[in-house]
Amino acid sequence: MRSGRRSDAENDQWLMARIQAGDLEAFEVLYTRYAHPLLNFFFQMCFDRSAAEDYLQETFLRVWRARASYRPIGKVSTWIFQIGKNYWFNERAKLLRRPFHAGAGGDEAQAQWSNVADRRGDSSPVAGASAGELETAIREAVSGLSDKLRAAFVLARYQRLPYSEIAAVLQIPVGTVKSRVALAEKTLRNRLANRLEEQE
Amino acid sequence: MSGGGFPDHSDLVALALGQLDPERERAVRATAAADPAVAREIQAIEHHLELHDAIPEIDPAPGVWLAVASGIAGPTTPAPRSLLYRFRYAAAAAAILAAAFLWPHPGAGMPPAERLFGSPVRTADGGYTCASIARLRLGDGVTVTMDSGARVGLPGKDRIQLHAGRVFFEVEKRRRGLVVEAGELRIVTLGTSFLVQRDGPGLAAVAVERGRIRYERNGSGGEVGPGESYPAGAVGQADLRGWFTRPTLEANLTDPTTLRVVLRNEMPDTIELAPPTGGEPLFYAGFAGHDFGLSPHSSPLLTESVALAPGGELGMELHLPRPVPSGEPLLLSYPVLGLRVEVRR
Numbered sequence: 001m002r003s004g005r006r007s008d009a010e011n012d013q014w015l016m017a018r019i020q021a022g023d024l025e026a027f028e029v030l031y032t033r034y035a036h037p038l039l040n041f042f043f044q045m046c047f048d049r050s051a052a053e054d055y056l057q058e059t060f061l062r063v064w065r066a067r068a069s070y071r072p073i074g075k076v077s078t079w080i081f082q083i084g085k086n087y088w089f090n091e092r093a094k095l096l097r098r099p100f101h102a103g104a105g106g107d108e109a110q111a112q113w114s115n116v117a118d119r120r121g122d123s124s125p126v127a128g129a130s131a132g133e134l135e136t137a138i139r140e141a142v143s144g145l146s147d148k149l150r151a152a153f154v155l156a157r158y159q160r161l162p163y164s165e166i167a168a169v170l171q172i173p174v175g176t177v178k179s180r181v182a183l184a185e186k187t188l189r190n191r192l193a194n195r196l197e198e199q200e
Numbered sequence: 201m202s203g204g205g206f207p208d209h210s211d212l213v214a215l216a217l218g219q220l221d222p223e224r225e226r227a228v229r230a231t232a233a234a235d236p237a238v239a240r241e242i243q244a245i246e247h248h249l250e251l252h253d254a255i256p257e258i259d260p261a262p263g264v265w266l267a268v269a270s271g272i273a274g275p276t277t278p279a280p281r282s283l284l285y286r287f288r289y290a291a292a293a294a295a296i297l298a299a300a301f302l303w304p305h306p307g308a309g310m311p312p313a314e315r316l317f318g319s320p321v322r323t324a325d326g327g328y329t330c331a332s333i334a335r336l337r338l339g340d341g342v343t344v345t346m347d348s349g350a351r352v353g354l355p356g357k358d359r360i361q362l363h364a365g366r367v368f369f370e371v372e373k374r375r376r377g378l379v380v381e382a383g384e385l386r387i388v389t390l391g392t393s394f395l396v397q398r399d400g401p402g403l404a405a406v407a408v409e410r411g412r413i414r415y416e417r418n419g420s421g422g423e424v425g426p427g428e429s430y431p432a433g434a435v436g437q438a439d440l441r442g443w444f445t446r447p448t449l450e451a452n453l454t455d456p457t458t459l460r461v462v463l464r465n466e467m468p469d470t471i472e473l474a475p476p477t478g479g480e481p482l483f484y485a486g487f488a489g490h491d492f493g494l495s496p497h498s499s500p501l502l503t504e505s506v507a508l509a510p511g512g513e514l515g516m517e518l519h520l521p522r523p524v525p526s527g528e529p530l531l532l533s534y535p536v537l538g539l540r541v542e543v544r545r
Contacts, residue, residue, distance in 0.1 A: 008324070031268065035260045036259060036351065056260060138251060156219070181213055182208075185213045192251060
């Protein structure tokens, strides 16, 4: 039986209708809802707070500019994450095309990106605080994943999105999400084997 | 565990992440019950995934929204309807929410919440956050006043998590035993009102106004009573209630480099406005891709404390470092912690 209350998804649809009419206050409400998960998605993709905030800012500017193209057939959160993910991957592609990376293979180029990202500004979640050894080890292990595996793992483990929603965000089949998350888990577990033994 | 059969590794990872549908989950668990190798593998995956709790979450700096708002308020978008519009996001958001959200939204296990003030927004995990100060009753006998940007989670009926920011809790005696967690700091309420703030991992503090709380952190603990805080001195008593009794802002642009701001006390108490310490900006203003802080030096009326009676107004002029182009929207915000307010009854 329908309770008469709007679901979160319906609230988001209502907000999007207001935003499409140019309502900035509604846009601020949408920002408040999704800035945190989106910021953390970017942070977990690069472990660089400053870069993550840049990505967050640009994503919401793109969401505003693309507001007319939104169609209420899917979840608003999925649409926003898609925009963020596309922007992230486009920026990565640009970086990897630069001559600096011309001779590097995929993993090597990514390692360079991670190192560059880690050197930029505040790579620790708290200014002035150093990440613990375990956190550092996990960051290094996750940073070593390919972008595809990392995005699937981050969305599943850190963002806790259902596989079906991850599939919509990454625009791949659910089965592919499942296998990428599993491969990422296996890879990370091998890389963190020493840490896991210490915990036991 | 044999390779290539059922369940395969991806099933086990999906199980550990809670992603399997009930039927498949039952099948995997039945296999695990019959095959110790499968059970061990599930345990190993769960153990590994738990390790990732070490990666903390971060919160966006307030300047990100200001930059977004400045960026979209350019010449390609229609000009806002009025100057007031630009400075009253909080009130406008409250109006939107009143229409858009039917309160309450219960969190997991927590009785229905009731909005009392401001515009709290429900988060994807069933908790609440707010762009500007908000107050809500979380079920029976628990009232929280959230500072802007604060974020709480409601994982259970008797458990509240403070993920970020600061929140003033008023807990009735009959709800004693309610647990508030702020990172490693765990607070057990004993019928009390208290302020908890969390600025990051390991940077949580609690101050008690009345009643008592018991705290635990990293295996040690103690009790905190009225007028005390843990860690000692971490939260000033003047901050306890004053911070959420703050004035609203209105503005009139009289010339391109001067912003006239009126602070009006809409609260029933006399409040004392004191300039921020440490020289931090009092306001932030932004337009056309620029944003800058306006320090007390550019607002001489607030270089010393001023008492504002209920309904009283204080006008002051802020001088902008560069003129606002004609017709250019300008956004003004003031950081919550920047304006220190003390309530006097």
